[in-house]
Amino acid sequence: MxxxxxxxxxxxxxxxxxxxxxxxxxxxxxxxxxxxxxxxxxxxxxxxxxxxxxxxxxxxxxxxxxxxxxxxxxxxxxxxxxxxxxxxxxxxxxxxxxxxxxxxxxxxxxxxxxxxxxxxxxxxxxxxxxxxxxxxxxxxxxxxxxxxxxxxxxxxxxxxxxxxxxxxxxxxxxxxxxASGDRIDIVIHGKGGHGGLSPHNCIDPIRIASELINKAHTIVGREINPLSPAVISICSINGGDINGFSVIPNTVKMSGTTRALDKVTQASIHCALRNLCESIEKYYGTSIELKIENKFSxxxxxxxxxxxxxxxxxxxxxxxxxxxxxxxxxxxxxxxxxxxxxxxxxxxxxxxxxxxxxxxxxxxxxxxxxxxxxxxxxxxxxxxxxxxxxx
Structure with missing residues (x-):
């Protein structure tokens, strides 16, 4: 004892x-x-x-x-x-x-x-x-x-x-x-349709999501001070139906997290994510909702x-x-x-x-x-x- x-x-x-x-x-x-x-x-x-x-x-x-x-x-x-x-x-x-x-x-x-x-x-x-x-x-x-x-x-x-x-x-x-812990939620509003017959008439949120994910994951490497530890991870994606193999959906939802050890880096990540969503919106003529919720200081x-x-x-x-x-x-x-x-x-x-x-x-x-x-x-x-x- x-x-x-x-x-x-x-x-x-x-x-x-x-x-x-x-x-x-x-x-x-x-x-x-x-x-x-x-x-x-x-x-x-x-x-x-x-x-x-x-x-x-x-x-x-x-x-x-x-x-x-x-x-x-x-x-x-x-x-x-x-x-x-x-x-x-x-x-x-x-x-x-x-x-x-x-x-x-x-x-x-x-x-x-x-x-x-x-x-x-x-x-x-x-x-x-x-x-x-x-x-x-x-x-x-x-x-x-x-x-x-x-x-x-x-x-x-x-x-x-x-x-x-x-x-x-x-x-x-x-x-x-x-680290700080923020939850990010993203909703991409596209225009669904037939993936084989008329994909050119759609605003494909799956395509947009893939680009957004790839570019989001470069933020830490290119827009954040390399001496300041930081993380951006998109951890879930939900769009369409697995059995709807030829159906482009109207929306895609994603969630993930960001992490930082100082408030300047945390704010920089938030700003970069907002800028990324706005630029993709303009390029594709779509609407993207971005919500950032502070879970942990x-x-x-x-x-x-x-x-x-x-x-x-x-x-x-x-x-x-x-x-x-x-x-x-x-x-x-x-x-x-x-x-x-x-x-x-x-x-x-x-x-x-x-x-x-x-x-x-x-x-x-x-x-x-x-x-x-x-x-x-x-x-x-x-x-x-x-x-x-x-x-």
């Missing part, structure tokens, strides 16, 4: 959550399990922020310094059919904890338990159990419901298991650690918070546990919106080993229970260090 948690009891909770996954804003079982745990351990909380979100808190027994810190975990699962083969596989068809949020919730519960039992500190620690991280805006929903108005939070931290890092390693840096680690996190990691796990040359990820994370409001840091916690080689969002993925004590230690000690060092 780790000095910061009862690993076996937390493992049971994690596997219970894994077996009962729920997608964004539907985390009722998960929220009930969190509330039960908090009540059983006399930890105060409020629920209903962002629909299913929960905020709990522990106040230290020393004279109140007025300092405060928040620790956040995401609760939602993904719409994936599980193929991991574990004995505690999902009982909810088509839903799966394929990103380890079941583990994140468990580690945050463990940190709350440790801090309520070891409350020889000054200040307040908040525990944020957030719904709908996977692109549905759970962070924004909690903020809209008054997260930072109802609770005075000076700093905020979150962790994410990272299968690309081996167990025992931690990845973080100040500045951007996760840039996850930006504040310098002093990152320094504190590095110190906590070195003190508890050794300086050799810091992954050298750890790079930002082009994946998105909606904890970014909380970091836009309050300074803090986001940390990748190594979870890869011989038994856990599948990546995040894989139907074969399973959270590595061996890192539960690591997460509990890191979160609880981050909170204490933050409260001790706030000015």
């Amino acid at each position: 780790n000095k910061f948690c009862n690993s076996e009891s937390l493992r049971k909770i994690r596997r219970e959550l894994h077996q009962n996954p729920e997608i964004g804003f539907e985390e009722n079982f998960t929220a009930n399990r969190v509330r039960t745990f908090l009540e059983d351990n006399n930890i105060r909380y409020v629920s209903g922020l962002g629909k299913t979100g929960i905020v709990a808190w522990v106040t230290g027994q020393k004279n109140d310094s007025g300092n405060s810190v928040a620790l956040r975990a995401d609760m939602d699962a993904l719409p994936i059919e599980e193929k991991s083969g574990v004995t505690y596989s999902s009982v909810n068809k088509g839903k799966m904890h394929a990103c380890g949020h079941d583990g994140h919730v468990t580690m945050l519960l463990g940190a709350a338990l440790f801090l309520i039992k070891n409350n020889n500190f000054s200040g307040t620690v908040y525990f944020i159990f957030q719904p709908a991280e996977e692109g549905l805006g759970g962070s924004k929903a909690m903020i809209k419901d008054g997260l930072f108005e109802k609770f005075s939070i000076n700093e905020i931290y979150s962790i994410h298991n990272w299968p690309d890092l081996p167990v025992g390693k931690f990845g973080l840096m100040d500045g951007p650690i996760m 840039i996850t930006f680690n504040e310098k002093s918070a990152t320094k504190k996190a590095l110190k906590v990691i070195c003190e508890n796990f050794g300086s050799e546990s810091i992954q050298e040359n750890h790079h930002p990820s082009m994946a998105g994370e909606d904890f970014s919106f909380m970091l836009d409001e309050v300074p803090g840091a986001y940390i990748h916690v190594g979870s890869g080993d011989d038994n856990h080689k599948h990546g995040l969002h894989s139907p074969y993925y399973d959270f590595n229970d061996e890192i539960i004590p690591t997460g509990v230690t890191l979160l609880s000690q981050l909170a204490i260090k933050s409260l001790e060092t706030q000015v």
Whole structure:
């Protein structure tokens, strides 16, 4: 048993959550399990922020310094059919904890338990159990419901298991650690007709889509600073009927994503996509709808918070546990919106080993229970260090 948690009891909770996954804003079982745990351990909380979100808190027994810190975990699962083969596989068809949020919730519960039992500190620690991280805006929903108005939070931290890092390693840096994530939706309005008899009388949206895709994928290579990481990917296309082999459709719909690590690059991508659609419209005499929706802001680690996190990691796990040359990820994370409001840091916690080689969002993925004590230690000690060092 780790000095910061009862690993076996937390493992049971994690596997219970894994077996009962729920997608964004539907985390009722998960929220009930969190509330039960908090009540059983006399930890105060409020629920209903962002629909299913929960905020709990522990106040230290020393004279109140007025300092405060928040620790956040995401609760939602993904719409994936599980193929991991574990004995505690999902009982909810088509839903799966394929990103380890079941583990994140468990580690945050463990940190709350440790801090309520070891409350020889000054200040307040908040525990944020957030719904709908996977692109549905759970962070924004909690903020809209008054997260930072109802609770005075000076700093905020979150962790994410990272299968690309081996167990025992931690990845973080100040500045951007996760990319912005934008969804792009494109509708090409053409003029359908007979693909064999009269294609010359049509405005073929299939042809237009192919050109648009090819040119969109050259934007990063030719219109974006090569020193600024960026991604444009068209990931789906829908037009016509597979059995209508001679029918040119009226419309084609596409969707995709853009990613960037700075706001200038993000804006440049948006501008280039708009210019591309407008130029193709004029050339073909068609109409193109382009919608860009910001799903994730840039996850930006504040310098002093990152320094504190590095110190906590070195003190508890050794300086050799810091992954050298750890790079930002082009994946998105909606904890970014909380970091836009309050300074803090986001940390990748190594979870890869011989038994856990599948990546995040894989139907074969399973959270590595061996890192539960690591997460509990890191979160609880981050909170204490933050409260001790706030000015």
